[in-house]
Each structure stands twice: as structure tokens, then as C-alpha cells.
Amino acid sequence: MPSVQDARPHALSLHSLRGKITLGYTAVAAIILVASLFFVGELRTLEARVVLGQRATDLFNTTLEIRRFERNYFLHHQAADRAENSRYIALAQKMLRENRSDFAAMAGQQRLQQLRERLDAYARQMAALAQADPRQLDAMEPQVRPLGQAVVAIAEDMAGTERRQIQSTLASFRTLLLGVILSMTLLIVVIGRALSQRVVKPLKEMESSVAALSANYRETLSAPSNDREILSITAAFNHMLQELDRRQKSLMRSERMVSLGTMLSGVAHELNNPLSNISTSCQILLEEVGDSDTAAQQRYLQQIDQQTERARSIVRSLLDFSRERAFRKEAVVLRPLVAQTVGFVRCEISAKSVVQLDIPDDLSVAADAQRLQQVFVNLIRNAMEGLGPQGRIEVSAQRVQASEPPAGTALGQGCGFKGAMVEIRVADNGPGIAPDILPRIFDPFFTTKDVGHGMGLGLFVVYEIVDEHGGCIAVQSTPGQGATFIIRLPLAAADTPKGAR
Template sequence: MGRSLRSKVRWVYAGVLVLVMGLVVAQYVALSTIETRLQQGDVVAELLQDSLEMRRFEKKFYSSGELGDLAAARDHAEAALERLEDNQTALEQHAGGDELGSLRGALVAYRDGLERYPRLAGLEREQLVERIRDAGGEASALTKVLSQRERENLRTGVQVSRTELLVATGLVLLLVLLGGWWLARRILAPLRSMENQLRAIGAGSRTRLTAPTRDRELVSFAEAFNGMLDELDARQADLRRSERLAALGVLVSGVAHELNNPLGNISTALQLVSEEGPAGDPGLLAEWLQQAEGETARAQNIVRGLLLYSRQQPQGPRREECRSLRQILDGTLDLIRATLPVDQVTIRVDAGLQVTVDPERLQQVFVNLLRNAFEAGGEDVEVRIQAQRGRLGDLRPGPGGHVVGALLVHGEDTLPVVRISVDDDGPGIPDAALDHVFEPFYRGREEGSGSGLGLFVAQEIIQDHGGAIGVSRCPLGGTRFQVWLPCECEETP
């Protein structure tokens, strides 16, 4: 399936771990170098101390004449020689040329001179004293030079170690930042993309979730989520069919009653024709036959409307066809005329206003809305339907309502739309229920008053058309349902 988010995180974690370990090793090496130089400094410091002490005891001997001072000076010279021999490799780090050899020769001459001093007298002793002083001075000068160089080397080493620490730390921080940027680009950005897609789907978009990368986790999540959406769509389709069948049962009972009138008129007209016979008045016979033909056409229209309403439709609207909104509304009233008081419904829609919809499915929306209005408000409720065409930015809903559909979330203000308002003067919907009326199986009235699917099916159909539907309190009392539909048709005169 490709890469995975887990492997990316592991690589970044391993990279950071390697960088940190490298920084630790570098600092360990730097501290070890400083420790070595400190040990070398101790050797140089002790060597300098021996040279100073031997000169001090030498001068003290010249003034006091105590042989103990002479022995002490000789012992310090011997200790300096031993220290020089034992730490020659370390001292070579600070010595230049043959300085260690010169120091060794001076110390040897100094020690030997001190050993010979008691055995000489007179001029020879005086000459030996000069040689001892010269050798001691040279040894002291060389040890001071070594000490000065050791301090300079130590100072330089500390500065170099500090610079290396800063450079290594900066490099690690830079690489960590680069790793974080890479991680954000490879992981956080795809997750943010999926979050935006989920937010759009939550707002009513009918699109499927797509994985922005081929990482296994994201692909698996997208496939599982899309499978869940497919299952929801299938269940919602079942709910729509159930609601359609429930509404169809009510319509069938009304249509059966509605057909009695034209059939009775046809029967009466044919009986009159039969009674008159061939010798009857031709004008009356033609009038009665024309009446029978008109009533037959009326019955055919009633049955045709019922068949169109009941037939199974695809889930998406037929967007290529422009339909007259007024004709759709008139057809809706014909469907419910036998069961609802349609004479209390006022339609204020221009005959030339057209919408790009599936007319039978939109009729189902208005059947549900009108039936809901009369069931909630009673037989005395008055309903007014009006429509307006314009730009989405000018026809957005006001405050205080609840709207579902991605059109009002993602639609541009310049998009041409038709807004259809269905107002009634009934008791209205409580404010606490406005956020729930489009939920499946929600009943705002007493139990047994309906399936709770009418408004849910209505909003599903409207969203299938790329539109939105909202509910709010009507300014004059009662309830206002508003439908927004994208409109690609021109108005006809």
C-alpha cells in the first residue's frame, strides 16, 4: 500500500535520537580533551613549582649556609627531573624545538652542581656557584615558558570547545527544526486536509473523503470512512423510500376519493347520451360527450400525477432540465387536493420562474412541507408560498434560524439561486426544537402524529440538488421554511 505515518514518525524520531547522541559524543570528546589539558596543566604547574622551590632553597642556603637547605634544593631539582621524564609526552604538547632537552640539561647541571658544591672551595666554588645560578635561572625560565604556553593552550582549548558546543547545538536545533518542518509537511498537512474534507462533509457536502497521500493509515481511514458514508446513504435511501411509501398511502386514499367526482360526472354524461339516443339534440349530445372527455382527462391527470410521484427516481437530480416552479407547485396542490385544504394555500410565484430540478422529487419536498404545516397548525392554517431569484449573497437567511446544506457554507455570493419560502400562521415550532426538525425520526408533536421522516427526506432531496433548506420562526407568527436552489435557467416571459 505504500508508506505509513508510523514509519515517518519513526524516521524522524531516529534522526533526532542520532543527533542528540552525536551531540552527547561531541561534548564528551570536548570535555575529555579539556580534562587531558587540565592534567597536562597540573604537570606543568608542579614542574614550575619544583623549579621555584629549588631556587628558593638555593638562595636560602647561600644566606644561611645550612646544608639542609642545599639538600632540599637538590631534592626539588631531582623531583623536577623525574617529573620531566615521567610526563615527557604531555610536556611535548607545550614545548617547542629542543626546549625539553635544554630544560633537562639545565636541571641536570643544577643538580650536579649542588652535589659538588660541598666538596669545593675557593675559586672553584665561586665558579660553581655561577654555573649553578645560570643553570637554575635557565630551568626556571623554561618552566615559566611552558607554564605560560600551557595556560594559553588551555584557554584556546576551552574557547574551541565552547565554539564547537555552540556550532553542534545550533546544527542539532537546525536539523530538529528541519525534521519538524518535514514532519508537519508529510503528516500534519495531510491530516489538516482530511480535517477540512470532514468539516465539509459535516456541513452537508456529498463528496467522498480522499486521502491526500498514499500513507497506509490515511488510505485505510478514507476507505473505512467512505464505506460508512455508503452505508449511511443506503440507509437514508431506505428511509426515503419508507417515507415515500407512507406519503403514497395517504395520497392513494385521497386520489381514490378524488376520482369519484370525474368518474361520476362521466357516468352521468354517458347516461344522458344513452337516454337521448341517436335522435337526440346533436348540440346536447356533443356537450355531454365533451364533458365526459374532459372528466376523463381530469382523471388521467390525477392518476398520472400519482404515478409520477410514486415512481423510483435516481438519487441525483436531472440538472440538465429547466422546470417551471409554478407548474411544480400547482402539480403538488393537485396531488394533495383530496386530503388537505389546498384552497388555503396561496402561491405567489411568477409563471416564468424556472429551476433546474427533478420535478417529482421537488414535489415530494412541498408535499412534506404542506402536510407538516396543516398537521401542526390544523385545518384553519393559512399557507403562503413565494419565490425570489437573485444572488446568493443577497438571499442569505437572517438570524434565528437553522439551516442545513453545503450551499450556504461554501457557495459564493455571486451564485444565482432561487429562494422559495413556505410560511404558515400556525402555532410555530419552539426555538429549542429548531435544531432538531431535520433529524430522522424526530417528532415535534405528540407520538403517533407522523413517521418523523418528512422533513429529513425533504432536506436530503434539497441537498441532492446542491441546495440548502432552513427553518425559522415566521415574522408574522407560525413557521417559515426556506429552500435555496442553484438556478442555471433564465426566466421565461
């Protein structure tokens, strides 16, 4: 089988399903990556804020310790409390020194300066207390306390501000997260839709056109998109259809050869009659040579001429049947065609069986005579094959006004046709067809006969031909009481009668 498309791996392009899917996938991955990077950045900011908040809280706690030991000192006048107080003051001063820029960013340069000045002033006051007389301590307390309170207030304010900052950062982070999730979802939905438009839609279209094709495989499939994969599937499919068509033609050919085989003995038989008539006439003529009865001689010669023509016509129709040629519809007078066909296949019928024709002389159909003859050969042969000794085959035809398809399994383009048609019935009183196989008898290769006795193509070919004519075929059967095949064909245009040969 010739390669339909180049099988080398192609560079990713937007003219391929793979390209489109990869693009969509990459876009989604990029969106997720960007969003993740963004959130990592935001988390780091938040982390830094929490560290700052911790520092502000530490500073605030230290100032509270300073005040605690200050109060203890004024209450109990213990040197140890004052020592702890100054240790915490030194700690707070160290914190302020080491994290100057952080605190400045947090509370502003001015407020930080203010805190540092107050703390320094407070430290000086507390240092002065060391030299003071313990009895004066109570008197000095009101000078120290406001400074201490101011330091705690500023530190508390700073810690509070930072806490609020963290809260608002968290709040905006939440809003952002929600927004990003929403827009990501939206983007993914949009990309998904675009992908499904570009990827799933052509596939779906392809599916439905393939389904439509399976009903009529003579057409070719047209690619629903320009994607490489779709194009190559379409090309492969069309190639397959061509191949199928080619093989089917060859099957039909061999089917016809089988029919020809059946007909040959009939033809020989048919030829025998005119030939023996000719021979008899010749003998009489020979015996009477020299007689003066010219009228009688003329009669015998005429008979010879007629019988020769009859023999010729038989040979011609056999040749016609065997020759392959294009479908050609013409007005075919039905009765002579059926009569001749019956004559050809009759040899196979047992002597006691009867074939009866009930066809008006003037009934014609628009058909290809050769193919129509094939239909009758196949149907009559099938009927004969099942007949018992009292077999009976009846071929009848009449004009009908079609309004719905014939009852039974009906197949073919013309089954929905409403109006005047020719209805042909081929009925037998053979064994009939079991209901479970009835729907399958028109399938190619379906046969109930032994190997070597049937290819299972006869009815398939019949269906093909009827369908080709725009007709309809149906079968009705009661097992044990025979089968009836009903064919409806378009009427011939009345002004082009041309008898079957």
C-alpha cells in the first residue's frame, strides 16, 4: 500500500493537532508557573513583614520589662531591680541601633528619633537615680515615670502599626489569591474551549462524516480541518475507500462469472431449439430440392432465417451479460427480459417445478438491462436452490403507487420514494428464511450454504444493483412457506421504449 503521508516527525506547527494540544498545554503550564512565581514573591514579602512585626513586638516587650523593674525599684529600692532595669534599657537601645532602618521604615524617621531621644533621656534619669539618696527616690519618681510611659507608648504604637500592616497585607494577599485563582480558571476555560474548538470539533465532524459515509461508501471523505493528522487520516481513509471500491468491483465480476456459469447450460439448451429447427428445415429443403413448390421452400427458408436470428439473439445477450460495461439506464421492457433469463437458468430447476410469469407485456422500467438480468438470475437461482419437487417460482410485476416502503426488511435509496413505481415480486414456495438471519441475507459473504456452494454475494449484488437504480428491495418470509423478494424500480419515461434484447 503506497504511503499516504510522509511519516517523518514534523516540527511542531499549528497545522497539527499535536501542535495545538502542545500549545494549549504550554499556555496552561506558563500561567501556572507565572502565578506560582508571583505568589512565592508575595509570600516572601509577607514573611519579611512578619519578621519586622516580631521585632516591633520584641521591642515593645523589652520596654514593658524596663517599666516593670522601674516600678519594682521605686517600691522596694532594691539595687538588683535597677540593674535589671538598666540591662533592659541597654537591650532596647541595642535593638534600636541594630534595626534602625527597619524601625525607620516601620514608624518613620521622626518617630524613631523621638523614641531614641526619650529612651536616652530615660536612661540618663535612671542612671542619676543610682547616685541619689534613697529617701529622695519617691520625690524623683514623677520625673522618671512620664518618660518611661512615653517610651512604652511609642513602642506599643510601633508594634500595633506593624500588626495592622501585617493584617492588611494578609487581607490584600487573600484578595489577590482569589483574583488570580479566578482569572486562572477563566484562562484555562478559555484555552480549553479554544482547544476543543480546534481539536475536538474537526474530530467530531470527521466522526459524523465517516458515519454518513458508511451508509454510502462511494463518496470520498473531505477533511474537516487542515491539521496534519486529520489530513493524513482522511487521505488514508479515501485510499481505503478506493481500494474497497476496486475490490468490490472485482467481487462483482467474479459473481457475474458464477452466474454466467449457471446460465451457460441454459443457453446451450435454448440454442438447441433454434438449431434443431434450422436443421429440420434444411433437411426438408434438401429432400425437396428440384421440386417446383417455391412457396413451401420460401417458408422453410424464412423459418431458417428466423431461427438463426433467435440463436443470434441468445448468443448476443449472453455476450452482453458477460461483458463489463458502465452503468447505463434505458427503458427496458420487463417481460421479454425476465422470460429470457428464466429460460437461461431453467435448466437447474427440477423437471417438476414450475416458473410462472405474471408480467404485463407493456411494462417497462428505467434500468440497465444487463444488471437487471443479473438481479433476476441471482433471485431465481436462490429460489431454485431451495425448491423441493413441487417447487413453484412466481415472478410478477405491476405498476404501484408507492406511499411507504414494502413491508419486511427494506433496503435501498428508493425506499422512501412516494409515487408511481414498478413493483416486481419474485416469490417461491421453498423453505423460507429464518427470522434471525433475515436481516443479514443482504450482507456481503453471508451464506447458509456449504463451502463451495455459495459465496454469499448473490443478494448483496442484487441489493447493490437495486440501490444503484434508485430502487428499493425488501424481503418477506415465513419459514416453511417460502420467501418473497419485492423490488421497486423507477418507471421508464414513456417515450423511450426500447425492448430488452
